[in-house]
Amino acid sequence: MPETRTLDGAEALRTLKDVEAFLFDEAALLDARAFDAWLELFAEDAVYWIPSGADQIDPEREVSIVYERRAQLAERVWRLDSGLAYAQEPQSRTSHLVSNVRVSGVDDDGLLRVDAAFVVSEFRRDRLATHAGRYRYVLRPREGGFSIVLKKVELIDNDGHLGNLSLVL
Amino acid sequence: MTSTTATPLISDDWRIAGRAYRDQELFEAEMRTIFARSWVFVAHESEIPDGGDYKTARIGRQPVIVTRSADDGEVNVLFNRCRHRGSAVCQREYGNANHFRCAYHGWTYAADGTLVGVPFDDGYGDRLDKSQMGLVPVPRVERRRGFVFACLDPDAPPLEEYLGHAARYLDFIADLPGGIELSAHAHKLQYEGNWKLQVENTIDPYHFSFTHKSWLDILKDRGTPSAWVKNLSTNPEWRTVDLGNGHSAHEYGPLERFEGGNDDGVANFSSAELLPFNFIIFPTLSFVGAHLRLVQPISATRTRVFLFPLMPKGLDPERRTEILRSHEAFYGPAGAGSTDDIEVGFERVMAGLSATATSEDWVLMSRGLDRETVDEATGIRYGRSSDEVCQRGFYRTWRAHVEGGEGA
Numbered sequence: 324m325p326e327t328r329t330l331d332g333a334e335a336l337r338t339l340k341d342v343e344a345f346l347f348d349e350a351a352l353l354d355a356r357a358f359d360a361w362l363e364l365f366a367e368d369a370v371y372w373i374p375s376g377a378d379q380i381d382p383e384r385e386v387s388i389v390y391e392r393r394a395q396l397a398e399r400v401w402r403l404d405s406g407l408a409y410a411q412e413p414q415s416r417t418s419h420l421v422s423n424v425r426v427s428g429v430d431d432d433g434l435l436r437v438d439a440a441f442v443v444s445e446f447r448r449d450r451l452a453t454h455a456g457r458y459r460y461v462l463r464p465r466e467g468g469f470s471i472v473l474k475k476v477e478l479i480d481n482d483g484h485l486g487n488l489s490l491v492l
Numbered sequence: 493m494t495s496t497t498a499t500p501l502i503s504d505d506w507r508i509a510g511r512a513y514r515d516q517e518l519f520e521a522e523m524r525t526i527f528a529r530s531w532v533f534v535a536h537e538s539e540i541p542d543g544g545d546y547k548t549a550r551i552g553r554q555p556v557i558v559t560r561s562a563d564d565g566e567v568n569v570l571f572n573r574c575r576h577r578g579s580a581v582c583q584r585e586y587g588n589a590n591h592f593r594c595a596y597h598g599w600t601y602a603a604d605g606t607l608v609g610v611p612f613d614d615g616y617g618d619r620l621d622k623s624q625m626g627l628v629p630v631p632r633v634e635r636r637r638g639f640v641f642a643c644l645d646p647d648a649p650p651l652e653e654y655l656g657h658a659a660r661y662l663d664f665i666a667d668l669p670g671g672i673e674l675s676a677h678a679h680k681l682q683y684e685g686n687w688k689l690q691v692e693n694t695i696d697p698y699h700f701s702f703t704h705k706s707w708l709d710i711l712k713d714r715g716t717p718s719a720w721v722k723n724l725s726t727n728p729e730w731r732t733v734d735l736g737n738g739h740s741a742h743e744y745g746p747l748e749r750f751e752g753g754n755d756d757g758v759a760n761f762s763s764a765e766l767l768p769f770n771f772i773i774f775p776t777l778s779f780v781g782a783h784l785r786l787v788q789p790i791s792a793t794r795t796r797v798f799l800f801p802l803m804p805k806g807l808d809p810e811r812r813t814e815i816l817r818s819h820e821a822f823y824g825p826a827g828a829g830s831t832d833d834i835e836v837g838f839e840r841v842m843a844g845l846s847a848t849a850t851s852e853d854w855v856l857m858s859r860g861l862d863r864e865t866v867d868e869a870t871g872i873r874y875g876r877s878s879d880e881v882c883q884r885g886f887y888r889t890w891r892a893h894v895e896g897g898e899g900a
Contacts, residue, residue, distance in 0.1 A: 373826065376677045383813045386676045386801050389826050390817060398710050402828060407706035410831030448839070482585075484682035484796045485825040487834045 327428040327436065335426065342437055342462065343424050345469050350419035353491055358400040361491070362393075366463055366470040369393050373492065378457075378477040388481065388488065403491070410489035415447045417490055421458070434472060435462040441476075445490055454492055455479050499853075502891050506858035506884060510845045513686040513855075518894065519792035525893040526775050527552025531634070531641040531654045533777040533786060534558050534569055536800075538638065538673035544588045544603060548572060550788055551642055556630055557582045558640060559603040562590070567635065569642040570605045570627040581627065592627070601627050637666035657872055658739035661771045664751060665779055668766055670806020674784065676816060679799040679824050685838035687776070687789035688890070690797055693837045694778045694785060695732070695742050695770050695882035697724055698859065703836045707828045724877045732860070732881035734873035738774025738889030740882035764811075764818030766802060772882070774889050782815045783823060793842060799823055799830075857883050 330338055352361040365371070373388040374380050382390045391399065402408045423440040430436075437460040445452045461473040476492045501509050511518060534549040535558040543562030548555065555572040572580045574594040581592040581601060591608065593600045600609035605627035613620060632643040634651035639662060641651055652659060665672065683690075693699065701708060701721045711718050723730050729745045750768045765781045772778040776787040779802075788796040801819050803812055822829040847853075860879025867874070875881030 375679060375824070380677075382816075383809065384676060384816075386679060386816050386824070387820055388679070388824050390820060395817075395821060398713075399828075401713075402706045402710065405706050405709070407709065408828070408832065409703065410835045412835070482680075484680040486682055487831045487839075488826040489831040 326431050329428050330426060338426050338429075338435070339424065342426055342435065342469070345462070346421045346424060346437075346439060346458075346460075348468075349471075350421050353419050354417050356403075356414065358403050358491065362397060362400045364469075364471050365393055365396060365474075366472050367393055369396070369471050369473065371396050371474050373476040373478065374481055376482045378481070388478075388485070389476075399491075403489075408489065410487050413447060415445045415490040417446075418444045419492075420444075433464055435460075435464070435469070437462055441492070443490070443492055447487075447490075452486070454488075454490075456481075501895065502857075502887055503854070506856070506861060506880075507854035508857050508887060510848065510853040510855065513688065513842070513845055514792055514848075516792040519686075519789070521894050522789070522890075523552045525896065526890065527554075527644070527789075529643070529645045529648060529893065530775050531632075531643045531648065531651050532775070533639060533773070534642045535567070535640040536638055536672075536674045536784070537567070537635065537640060538675060539586070540567070542588065544590060545586075546582065546589060546603070547586045548582055548584065551630065551644060552789065554630075554644065555580065556642065557592070557627070558642075559605075561603045566604065567633065567640055568604050569630040569633045569640070570601075571630065573627070574599055575607065575625045575627065576610075605629055637663055638671070639666070654737060655773065656737050656739070657735040657870065658737070658741075658771070658773055660747065661735075661741055661769060661779075662773070664747065665767065665771075665802065667751075668802065668804040668806075670804055672802045672804055674800040675803050676801040676812075679820075679830075681797040681799070681825055681830060681834070682790075683795055683797075683834045683838045684793060685795060685842045686792055687787050687795040688886075689838045689841055690785075690787050690795060690833075691772060691776065691778065691886060692883050693833055694780055695740055695772055695886075696880075697730070697732075697742055697770075698878040698880075699837065700724070703832050704829055706832070707822065710828070727877070730877035732875040732877060732879050734864075734875075734881050734885030736871055736885070738886050739772060740885040741769045741771040742877065742882060743769045764815045766804065766815070772886065774886060781823065782819055795838075857887065 349364055371389060371391045375386050375388045403411055420442045421439050425438050427436045439458045441456060441458050443454040456478040459475040460471060462469040463472050499509055501512055532551045535547055539547050540558060540560045543560055543565060546557055546559040548557055557570050557572045559568045572582050574581050576597055576599045579594050579596045581594045591600050591602055598611040602608050607622045607625045630642045630644060631646040632648055634641055636651060708718055708720060731743050733741045733743055745768055767779055770780045778785045782802050784800040784802060786798040790796055801816055821827055857880050860875040860881055864873050864875040864881050873881055
């Protein structure tokens, strides 16, 4: 495990601003259903993870809602735009609200540890639903911003009975 | 609406009345008949491996606790209701406890339900016989190969008789390499629709290439195309099997070929599929791919579903992880399969069935009626892969319950 250090002073402020801008751009892409552009935010070695039942599980031994590497995430994005994903017909209209952003540290190799609160309001089939929880990211700095190495979505109701969760959180 | 109650629930030519899926009075009758008499799955022993382990479950809408006694390892199924003033004594899905203490007035019960403590019990004088005041056990509990079933009817036939021809399929699952455990926890789904829609859908290969075309396209793109459509229409070994008593299966080849640990032929979608059949045990337990599926009726128009990945203890960790990833991609709450089934197979069906004023307020369940065959020796019915043999098997038993009335 690489060492993790916390950021201070001007570096902390500047990094937080950059990270917030990146997360808000990501949210805007999802709300615009620009899934291909969203996929481009993910690194080749990325994992998109929504744990099931509890936030802290072992994905090798316990079932997740989603545990996808880049290739499977690309299939998910393809499906959403295929015209064959009936679970998204009609489509979900969403508003991704991202707040309480914290940069908890940076590794020796430059990876940022980030967490943020989220509320996703979803309107579909005359029903308004709310999905809420915490995002945990590992971000890798790259030219002009970051790439996502890990996006973990900790839903507050991940041990509850969930409906059609075909939207992207 | 009572305008259609004069029409039969199921016609001779296998039309099923629309009210079977939306009528709350009929749902209540299902609770009083089907769920009051049938053997209902409540736990797999691997969920409560140690003394003191417990889980909460439901038989129909009845809340129960399934516990394992610490002293003799016996499995108990108890109504989750304090004998004093009715409070539920157990709040968690899973846990381990020496006793269940009601938080209202402190009445305390052992894992086998025995009442072991009543604060200030002198207040009852001689009126309280603690030996008669334990958590009430569900009348019947039986286990088969690790699967725990409970039944509210003290006069029900034994589990083995109830399972009949279905026992062989259950044993096949229990015999997966090293035996199975439900150790990976569960996916939990819910939808706005009748519980029987999920059961029908579980043994319905006919819908797959339409509802799930996007998934077949993904498999093709991976370079691992499924021969699903071809097999469905032309492979005589893919068949629907009505096992009797409401139980049924869709086989991807004769079961005997796979028994004894030979899984060479099990390749429907990927190596993570364990079962060479889809299989339902009336009324709410089923098995698909690599998971146990348990349907929980809430009301006529609301249903919850549990999906437990089946983890064969004898498989290496990588294969077990592969089973999880494959299961999530299709069956999870964000998977390609379950979400499309919820939309198309359940919620759009409920939307359509709200057209109650049509002169044709029924659904058609007659596919393959003229080409199904019956084995005279066993009574087992067989049909083609896309035929509704399994659904008709389910509804024959369903009708016998709800039309037979409470005294039947």
